[in-house]
Amino acid sequence: MGRLEEGIERWQVQLRKGVLEFVILLSLREMEQYGFELISGIAKRASLDVPEGTIYPLLLRLSKDELVASRLAEGEGGAPRKYYRLTPHGRSMLEAMTRSWSDLSASVQQMLVGENA
Amino acid sequence: MTPPFNDPAAARTWRDYFAEVERRLVGIDEEDRAELRSDLETHLADSFAAESEERGEADRLASAIRRLGRPADYLRPVLADQLLARGTRTYNPTPIARGLYHSLKLGSTRAATAVGFAFGYIALAIFALMALLKPFWGDHVGLFREPNGTISFGIVGNSSGGEELLGFWIIPISLFVVAVLYIILTRALRSVRTRV
Numbered sequence: 001m002g003r004l005e006e007g008i009e010r011w012q013v014q015l016r017k018g019v020l021e022f023v024i025l026l027s028l029r030e031m032e033q034y035g036f037e038l039i040s041g042i043a044k045r046a047s048l049d050v051p052e053g054t055i056y057p058l059l060l061r062l063s064k065d066e067l068v069a070s071r072l073a074e075g076e077g078g079a080p081r082k083y084y085r086l087t088p089h090g091r092s093m094l095e096a097m098t099r100s101w102s103d104l105s106a107s108v109q110q111m112l113v114g115e116n117a
Numbered sequence: 118m119t120p121p122f123n124d125p126a127a128a129r130t131w132r133d134y135f136a137e138v139e140r141r142l143v144g145i146d147e148e149d150r151a152e153l154r155s156d157l158e159t160h161l162a163d164s165f166a167a168e169s170e171e172r173g174e175a176d177r178l179a180s181a182i183r184r185l186g187r188p189a190d191y192l193r194p195v196l197a198d199q200l201l202a203r204g205t206r207t208y209n210p211t212p213i214a215r216g217l218y219h220s221l222k223l224g225s226t227r228a229a230t231a232v233g234f235a236f237g238y239i240a241l242a243i244f245a246l247m248a249l250l251k252p253f254w255g256d257h258v259g260l261f262r263e264p265n266g267t268i269s270f271g272i273v274g275n276s277s278g279g280e281e282l283l284g285f286w287i288i289p290i291s292l293f294v295v296a297v298l299y300i301i302l303t304r305a306l307r308s309v310r311t312r313v
Binding site: 034035036039040050051052053054056057059060061079081082 | 156159160163187198
């Protein structure tokens, strides 16, 4: 692998890790989900190629920060599953993050257009 | 929540994986450890069940494990964070040192921050070493004015002919610096911990 590919790969890993918290909160905006469902949805919709295990330490931290809450409920086959949902504080944080993301994305886009013009 | 495997190789792979998870969770709070282990087991069982049953159990489990990732990679951030949280709360140097070590291994911003703090704690250790060495190696530890007028401070190789300016006062001064630096560094580490 060349230096350019290595550099891009490292940058992409950091970028994905950086937005994962935002993407988790976004995924829980509409409905509660259990861990496997959540990460499968993220992989399908956001193409975030991060190890699935990454999500659990992050969910633990989000729970401690009271941004998400969980409850145990019976899943398919009777095994208990932990369902995560956004707390009111998590919802407020998501709104603030969404504004921040839109601003950042617009600024970067503006720079990209400027460079290509 | 272990799936009922028919293939002994798959059962062994499952046991080995969670033995590795347990090893990586050493140092994490008991409650968080149980929660993470249970979440990972449930996830891997779900992921395994979602694989096509046309393939063998060992193959399906290997694919599910590949997607889940290596415990060393995804559990290190939580371990580093908890060790630093515990160390900076109790002023205990052991979890601080272990937390900095794991932060260094994580790379990126965390590593840069960890390097900065590691240098700070090394400087602190040098002051502590000066206080310890002064009674036994007095001519080489302290603040000296050399015959040519230059000033040397710390643990010096050769101070022959130099005038010692602080004498044994270097011991309480060094210990005072160690205490103040330790409190400042640990409080600073506690405040930046959540931002890296």
